[in-house]
Amino acid sequence: MQTELFTQFNQLNLSRYPKIKDQRLQAWDAADEYLLQNLYSQKTKLKNKNILIFNDSFGALTLALNEYKPVSMTDSIISELAIKENSRTNTLHLEQSSILASLTKLDLVYDYVLIKAPKSLDYLRYFLAKIGDSIHNETQIIVAGMIKAMPKTVWTILQEMLGETTTSLAQKKARLIHVKPTHKKSTTSYPIHFFQENSKYIIYNHANVFSKKSLDIGTRFLLQNLPKFNSLESIIDLGCGNGIVGLNLAIAYPQAKVIFTDESYMAVASAKLTAESNLENIAKHLFVTNNCLDGFDQNSSDLIVCNPPFHQSHTIGLHIALQMFQQSYQTLRTKGHFVVIANRHLPYYSHLKRIFGNVINHANNRKFSVFLMRKS
DSSP states (O other): OOOEEEOSSOEEEOOOSSOOTTOOSOSOOHHHHHHHHHHHTTHHHHTTOOEEEEOOSSSHHHHHTGGGOOEEEESBHHHHHHHHHHHHHTTOOOOTTSEEETTSOOOSOEEEEEEEOOSOHHHHHHHHHHGGGSEEEEEEEEEEEEGGGOOTHHHHHHHHHTOOEEEOOOBTTEEEEEEOOSOOOOOOOOSEEEEOTTSOOEEEEOTTSSSOSSOOHHHHHHHHTOOOOSOOSEEEEETOTTSHHHHHHHHHOTTSEEEEEESBHHHHHHHHHHHHHHOSOOTTOEEEEOSTTTTOOTTOEEEEEEOOOSEETTEEOSHHHHHHHHHHHHHEEEEEEEEEEEETTSOHHHHHHHHHSOEEEEEEOSSEEEEEEEOO
């Protein structure tokens, strides 16, 4: 696995985050290289310009352009930690405001806006609306992505919200889209909400949250098959998304403190809105943007419920789920329980059995399994 990124701006040693053994994927792609190559051709124009970077997964763009003090906006605390870790590896100094969370207000007007095409098109719409008041008529907007990850809808959205687009030739299966901002659509409908089925609960969602307009089938199956417990003091909704599972647990166990945690700033903000809209008193509950359970006290929780992701941005893998499983074992008190909802095609059972010993297949249908573990 290659870790050296050679650009005309500088040479970087980059790693994906979190670091895993025998990592086979590099921390940048051909779209990053193509965008940096394009920018270098106008290097003299970059000096003293305000540069905004959106959706830089591991810091390839942010750190290659470090001498120009760009601002990098992300919804992922994992991406934020990756950029910071890679900056230390390369002895590069980041400004205090170098990295902004996705819901942060933009205070500057930008001359360059560099976008790595996100997986969620609603998230792209949200960002384009967000920059409407932070660009001028001569702002250079460049969208970069691998061809397989950029559907034709991307062009439609850019033209609808900003203006005319021109597209580069493909290079190493990557493409650049240049956008001339002739008009700006700076309104967004997010956050939106729906009502949980057969209930009065309002579920809120920001733009980059999974299943924004209705209950997804996996969560529905989990809620229908949540095991019942006698008494609980501390519950963690791990990978909380919009907070619907944590909300139902808070209602079922009103004496318990629920910690809603996710790596997405928008997910945690959505979960907080969901809790505030349905619970009388949320003061005892916590809302934490975090990489899995990093920093959580060991032996501190009675129940952890988890719907683990099996992808990181456009990349499929099990490493995040496995980190969640291992850290959940450490965070649970003795006799504490771990509940996992999983797609049946994923090989979670063997990993859970290795960590917890005994795994109960609590519920199944054609697509999903609900596993129940108890820490001995």
